[in-house]
Amino acid sequence: MSDEPSARRGIPDATVARLPVYLRALGALAERGTATVSSEELASAAGVNSAKLRKDLSHLGSYGTRGVGYDVEYLVYQISRELGLTQDxxxxxxxxxxxxxxxxxxxxxxxxxxxxxxxxxxxxxxxxxxxxxxxxxxxxxxxxxxxxxxxxxxxxxxxxxxxxxxxxxxxxxxxxxxxxxxxxxxxxxxxxxxxxxDLSTELQILAFHEQRKAVAEAMGLDDADDDGGAAAAAAQAISAVTS
Amino acid sequence: MSDEPSARRGIPDATVARLPVYLRALGALAERGTATVSSEELASAAGVNSAKLRKDLSHLGSYGTRGVGYDVEYLVYQISRELGLTQDxxxxxxxxxxxxxxxxxxxxxxxxxxxxxxxxxxxxxxxxxxxxxxxxxxxxxxxxxxxxxxxxxxxxxxxxxxxxxxxxxxxxxxxxxxxxxxxxxxxxxxxxxxxxxDLSTELQILAFHEQRKAVAEAMGLDDADDDGGAAAAAAQAISAVTS
DNA sequence: TAGATTGTTAATCGATTAACAATC
DNA sequence: TAGATTGTTAATCGATTAACAATC
The missing domain is CATH 3.40.50.720 (NAD(P)-binding Rossmann-like Domain)
Structure with a gap:
């Protein structure tokens, strides 16, 4: 009921959503025969910040070794167990x-x-x-x-x-x-x-950023955010010119 | 450069990710011939809280009418434009x-x-x-x-x-x-x-929650979070018993 | 005018990150 | 012991939500 050091209570949703990514990156490392990995290396393979990775893993327990890193196989097992993948x-x-x-x-x-x-x-x-x-x-x-x-x-x-x-x-x-x-x-x-x-949703999110990038470029790189509403219109104009 | 009332600068990522969902819900409403929708109705169709919906839409501009709601067709257009869908x-x-x-x-x-x-x-x-x-x-x-x-x-x-x-x-x-x-x-x-x-990622996130639910049930409904690490082990045990 | 509903404020909550003490 | 790296703290940032004044 109280908050013991590494009590594992309610892993944050954001963390749960990243565990599969770590698992995938660890799988790739294991295949290459890597036995041990630092938070820095694993974070880079998973495309996240190393502080975030350590914080995420700390929610599961203390599975690393200071000065050394994480045992790949052991971490795979712990994350799998947490995600419920040790059963079918x-x-x-x-x-x-x-x-x-x-x-x-x-x-x-x-x-x-x-x-x-x-x-x-x-x-x-x-x-x-x-x-x-x-x-x-x-x-x-x-x-x-x-x-x-x-x-x-x-x-x-x-x-x-x-x-x-x-x-x-x-x-x-x-x-x-x-x-x-x-x-x-x-x-x-x-x-x-x-x-x-959802394919459409993902495409639409990409389109939003694509539009932003097109505008940013047209305006001379920086300040893509400072559009006061002009981004969409500008992208249209750009599109009209370039097609 | 300054922060005018409804200046549209940097729409939050979380909002951008939801705009496609609103667009989809609006499309369904339009098909049913609905001309106007309140934030309450649209939010429920999109599966979000109405305050969140209004906040999200406020980042695009002031496209609703107080006491009335939003014009479905007009809102579809504004969201489409924001997402960059008025071009191909x-x-x-x-x-x-x-x-x-x-x-x-x-x-x-x-x-x-x-x-x-x-x-x-x-x-x-x-x-x-x-x-x-x-x-x-x-x-x-x-x-x-x-x-x-x-x-x-x-x-x-x-x-x-x-x-x-x-x-x-x-x-x-x-x-x-x-x-x-x-x-x-x-x-x-x-x-x-x-x-x-990523199919696997989504399945793994579902598995995590499925495991939590199995444990919660076995423990008598409440307190699924207070597991001090027992969730995975308990789910295993449950699985062993029920299969 | 009275009723309805938006757009915005402000409080709360959760997530991210840098920094560093603990420790292998 | 010296060097490396974790696990945790605390500060910051962003997102959510309830509440309500503005206004149709």
Whole structure:
């Protein structure tokens, strides 16, 4: 209940979001045979500031050695454990179009920690298709399937239209973690986590910065921020000139 | 240079990241024929707090009407303009495997603001494939292509191995915005923006919370945070019992 | 005018970072 | 012991939120 030195209580969200990045960087180091890494090296591989990395890791415990650094393998294990990757989470994918198909075959799932246990689609032309070791099941088999076998994570890879209804059904059968690829904001009850992967959103964020850069350049490098509202208009003008 | 009332200088990153979400919610409202929306309604559709929404929009300017709300169409235009979507950004996709193929055909690009102008792959078996209006070009044609036609955004959809080299080449030919789907942390020079879309990362973040929820439940609902390090171990134990 | 809702203020909260004492 | 590097402190910065005056 009190705040002991390195008590591990409530790891900040920002830290949790970076742990997978560290894990990835550590994996690459391990492959190259690196046994030990300093916070400086690991931070640079992960693209963050070393103070931030140390602060993040300190939330998990004291797994480094002063004067030496971190043991790569041991840190991989500790982060994996913290993220819950030392067990296998059963995953279902709903919507086996182009994207769902790509996801079903994606190596990311092969990553320790997850197992795709079923694929669902409502299109009779897709149902029955074999993808790797799995056969695409009709969406209406969802309830029967989950009655037999627990599912931790549901991936929604349908078009926008049916996404909310699919999500509702996943929640209904007990799924409390949803990864949403459909271009809609899913509404879920409290206790259910949704994360969204969205191509358009990412592109739009890049476009914003791209526009800023175009304006900054046109204005002579510095002061991109001091636009009093002119950035968009200026970018338009630039675009008009350059195309 | 000074801070006038609603001078638009440096929109916070957190706000920029949410503008696409608002845009999407507004699009859905527009489709349903809604002409006007209050911050309360729009916030709920976007899954955020209404104070946050108003604060975010206030960074763009004063586009609402007190006592009334926001004109949906006008707000769509203002956000689009701010994000730089009233012009078309040329996009290339490198790596036309399962995922790249899905991306090339993805409706997200059809969204106003982006145009896929070329697809590249280094596999001779893939080069020459026709995808929609485009033919997959050999990766080695990248330099010649960009010499002819400007490219704003590069999408890296290769496997992890070649991703950094591909990114380097994109940067070399002048691309300053990269959307990375490969499971690596790309290193880029200052002035280049990288955004990462990563299935594993998202799954791992969900797994962390899923684990917390499992533990919370086993401990009798409350106090999920007060684990002094026991969450992971407890989840393991739970998993062992329930499987 | 009365009711509704924005835009802004100010307080709070959480995240980042530099700096350095602890310690291998 | 001397050098290196962690883990933690404390200062700073940015983001969130409630509350409300401005105003349609």
């Amino acid at each position: 989470w059963p995953v279902v994918i709903v919507g086996i179009g182009n994207l769902g198909h790509a996801l079903a075959g994606y190596a990311g799932f092969a990553t320790r920690g997850f197992e795709v246990v079923a694929l669902f689609d409502s299109d009779p032309a897709v149902v029955g298709q074999q993808i790797g070791p799995l056969t695409v099941l009709p969406l209406d088999a969802l309830e029967a399937f989950t009655a037999e076998q627990p599912v931790a994570i549901g991936v929604v890879a349908t078009p926008a239209g049916p996404a909310q209804a699919v999500c509702d059904r996943l929640v209904e059968v007990g799924v409390r973690s949803v990864l949403n690829f459909a271009p809609v904001v899913l509404q879920v009850p409290p206790g259910v986590d949704v994360r969204k992967v | 950004w040329p996009v290339v996709i490198v790596g036309i495997g399962n995922l790249g193929h899905a991306l090339a055909g993805y409706a997200g690009f059809a969204t106003r603001g982006f145009e896929v102008v070329a697809l590249f792959d280094s596999d001779p078996a893939v080069v020459g494939q026709q995808i929609g209006p485009l033919t997959v070009l050999p990766l080695d044609a990248l330099e010649a292509f960009t010499a002819e036609q400007p490219v704003a955004i590069g999408v890296v959809a290769t496997p992890a191995g070649p991703a950094q080299a591909v990114c380097d080449r994109l940067v070399e030919v002048g691309v300053r915005s990269v959307l990375n789907f490969a499971p690596v942390v790309l290193q880029v020079p200052p002035g280049v923006d990288v955004r990462k879309v």
